[in-house]
Amino acid sequence: MGTEKIKGQGAVTNIHNHFEKFRYEKSIYDDDFEEKVAKTEILEVFPKTIVNPVKSPDLHMAYSMNPYQGCEHGCAYCFARPTHEYWGFSAGIDFERKIMVKKNAPQLLEQFFKKRGYKPEPILLSGNTDCYQPIERKMQITRKLLQVFLDYRHPVDILTKNALVLRDIDILKQLAEKNLVSVSLSIPTINEELRRKLEPRTSSVNNKLQAIETLSQNGIPVHIMVAPIIPGLNSDEILPIVKEIAARGATSFGYTLVRLNDTVEPIFIDWLNEHYPDRKDKVLNHIASMHGGKLGEKNVAKRRKGEGNIADMIHNTFRIGRQKFFTNQGIMPLATHLFDGTKGEQLSLF
Template sequence: MEKSFINGRGAQENVHNVFFKESYVQEHVEGIDDWEQDKPKTNFSIVHPKSIVNKVESPDVGMEYSLNPYQGCEHGCIYCYARNSHQYWGLSAGLDFETKILVKANAPKLFREFLQKKSWDGKVISLSGNTDCYQPLERKFKLTRSILKIAQEFGQPISIISKNSLVLRDADILSEMAKKNQCAVFISINSLTESTRQLLEPRTVTAKQRLKVLENLSAQGIPVGIMCAPVIPGLTDHEIPNILKSAADAGAKWAGYTNVRLNGEIGKIFENWLFQAYPDRANKIWHSIQSCHHGKVNDSEFGNRMKGTGKLAEIIKDTFKMHCKRNKLNESILELDSSNFRNRIDNQLNLFNF
């Protein structure tokens, strides 16, 4: 029996966890199994990690420290590099990543404790370095909002990247932080075509809505930019000019991009999805991706892995730079201010100085 495409999900299957020696396979598809596969539900588990702020060791990611209140992401973006990290929790990088979400309930407490460390000097911390801090479960748990309130209290600068309009809920906090140059929001947009978005990023808001988010935040004095990422050669690269113009018109001042790289198990997940979602164009898209990574779909070399190499990668880079210039994007360098960061332990000690 041929599997039908699972609407509303990115991954179409669970791939084997590379840390497991054994795996489960379904040799005989039963009626009830087929029905359950068509409608995989989202579940969440409460976890209590020992730390919440991570030092980013990769030199080409564009952030020094990241914080992720959730592990896994219901948005289900098929290309997401964070899928591989789900395997460390004993889960699959496929459907598990978008249906089994881990909620780090003690994230605000850990964040406060981190900021109170005498060694911490208020460097910029990025929310959503791994998964989207405004994914649907944030409406229920409000971990991101709690974290922003703590950041505001300490004068801790925060950079956010998201593709969910829920960020507007916290505009009251962000606008106050923006007055002190302590926050910036980047919205991820890699396609303005709704049919493409529905397949690539099935549980995200529309590109039209994301542009409205940019416009709304900008109107409230909050610095905004976009990440045109990832660009998928043969599928979305032709949209770069329109994306950058639309973003600039909505108030974006900065833009960045990456070229899709399918590292680890993501290559298998993406390939399986691609030949089901775009059977008539799958080979062209797959080979276009390979042409940007020395004949492979992944390049691990720092400096090249995010942008790719080769003729097509150069065309993408030149197109992006040209249209950034045309739309007056990246004319200034975004630098958030850490000078107002205050460690609350020091302030409390000052109470005893008479």
């Protein structure tokens, strides 16, 4: 069983879709499956809306939007994997290789802005799958969306694991001049060996850290998500990460505890078996200790805080890091008063 066959791959199998009556799973180690999983299949979809209200009380944003469904980054822990099952696909390899693209997203965003009585609130791009995953290099849907945000002077928060965000620094600088944008970079580890296994098709650690510097130097506020924290894998990196991102110019940071809900659990366990079999039991036991003996947690009140000694240790370590490296920094609210809902109509006259 050679690891060269899963280069750039997070999931080990196409795990069963629990919505499907019949069960068929094929491992990436099967000879006739090797070439197939190396390719990304683009599937065009045409939604009627693109902006989603965020109803979860522990998420501090009013709206989110996702130009892509599925994600090439291949993070084994990704909470969004089970959403692929609603489309009839697997949360495993399919989630990474069958990517649905929403080419009409920019037009749908304009329609949303033109709704009668709309009051602007920052929109998170993306809230589920990464808006700067590798396929964005070709599709450029995210770039077109950013132009719409700029045209209408509407605030936008960006969350990504990819330094590809720097491609659009020309638009980001114009948004930042009006306090209309912030960029959140996800950096769960600064150990490149772990990064290659944990999130195989994201940007390298060096590129992510350089992105913090470049964005900051161009006046674009950068927030870091040190997430998720997986005890036994990256929990010993908390202070080094916080120190490094502060030195690079990040204005603030947040973090989450890993939770393995639904089909994410078997996918992550398979990933541990492949990459860290010697740590598997320790990691899983630590995760369970944070969630009342379970590997997952859906209770909104509990999923961020967790419980037990391991969770307390993580919270205390981040508290120390914040006091030491981020004493006078924070997130500035984005501007909403500049929004111009007639902008698109004015542009159409030229």
